[in-house]
Amino acid sequence: MIQLQNLHKEYRAGKHSIPALTGINMNIEKGEIFGVIGHSGAGKSTLIRCINLLERPTSGKVIVDGVDLTSLDARSLQEQRRYMGMIFQHFNLLSSATVAENVAFPLELAKRPKVEIRRKVNELLALVGLEAHQDKYPAQLSGGQKQRVGIARALANDPKVLLCDEATSALDPQTTNSILTLLLDINKKLHITIVLITHEMHVIRSICDRVGVIDGGKIVEMGKVADVFLKPQHSTTREFIEQVADFADLQEAVVREKSAEQRTIVRITFLGEQTYQPILFQTMKETDVPFSILQGTISRMKDTPYGQLVAELEGDESRVENAVKMLRLHGLDVEVIEWAG
Known part of the structure; x- marks a missing residue:
């Protein structure tokens, strides 16, 4: 479903270039939940934003469902992005719009018929458990409810891929677990490919099929979660394992x-x-x-x-x-x- 081929990303600072990603190669299978874990500044946010080209790679290819996004013009890229939903750490909701209006927003941009929009909004609010809150505004919602709105909005255009940028890091542990359960349920019901980035090994352990560990802009370890979790090879991986392993003493x-x-x-x-x-x-x-x-x-x-x-x-x-x-x-x-x- 997603192929990253020799991906590089550099930022310019005056005459100097600062590498953010170096030689990323990754294949993410259709229907799997793939996690990317790393410390702050490791490059994980840049990586996930390169997948939908919110950040354009300096070099390399991003291929999603057989389409090389890096070769598309602006109009064609915008069309392909409709098939990639994204949820954010801080929700990014429209504060002056109701829950229903927030979910409807991408459908309105796509100029869908009003009857279809209403049907789809009702369907998605039921999926995320917010039917009773459709007329509320974001300020009236809890953090977990706001993230559920963000998830519903990301699913509005029936995406093939759902990108999660630190989707649970602003939430308390109980709410985090409920959001992870929801993402797992969505993956099973809709067979959607999910890519999530996090700095919490608990998130990876709870719902991911495979994981890539990023450090210094490079993938230092990758594999099935069970293999990586139980037999970590890299020092960065072992640091994350210590978050959830009860072997401190x-x-x-x-x-x-x-x-x-x-x-x-x-x-x-x-x-x-x-x-x-x-x-x-x-x-x-x-x-x-x-x-x-x-x-x-x-x-x-x-x-x-x-x-x-x-x-x-x-x-x-x-x-x-x-x-x-x-x-x-x-x-x-x-x-x-x-x-x-």
Whole structure:
């Protein structure tokens, strides 16, 4: 659905050029939710604005549904943008227009018939749960309600792509979860491709299929959320994982147990249905290796359950090695943090 090919973006500051994006290559599949995560200033907002050419790349191609946007004239580009909705961090609503009028605005610009506009507005307000608020003004709405209006407005022209520019960062955690649930529901009902940028790993973990990690204007890691989340390769990725992983005191646990003899500390990752199976207990019983759990968490990534445990295994090295081997044969990912001795 979306292809970014060797994308570069530079800004001019007098005689100097400041690189914002460098060599971005990315393929986003039709119907998936793709997340881009990065720190402030990493280039993520520039990246998403390059997709609909609100920011024109210095070089490279942006291809959406087979159309090279970078080759279009202004009129043709404007026509293609109708098929790409966008929602913003600060909502960007018309303060003097009602909820219904805000949603109707892009349809009026497209010169749709009034009967069609009214039908579409009612349909979208029902989709985002704001039927009872159609005559209110933005100042009368909560932050979450304003974002729902923004989502409805972005969907007005039946876009193929929905771009979300920090859509939840101005919201409290409970409201953020409700907006993420709504976006997931929209993705499933309308089969729309969603690209969202964020600095919150919770957002990526909750609804995304794949993720790209951006740092210094470059994509430093990309893949399925489960792979990136459970086996981060880049230091920036690991920083974001720490936002949601309950292992802040891991180093303390390692230091505390390091002096003990005949003990090994491992991190065990469960994914899918194995998360709820007693694999650890059964394996340790079969191999006669006593264990204790130092830390652990069970959660979900979109629709997939996962768990991570930090456990202390007792016994000599050969017995522990056998236990680790058995765990891996059961399909678990086992990382040895500290071997005995």
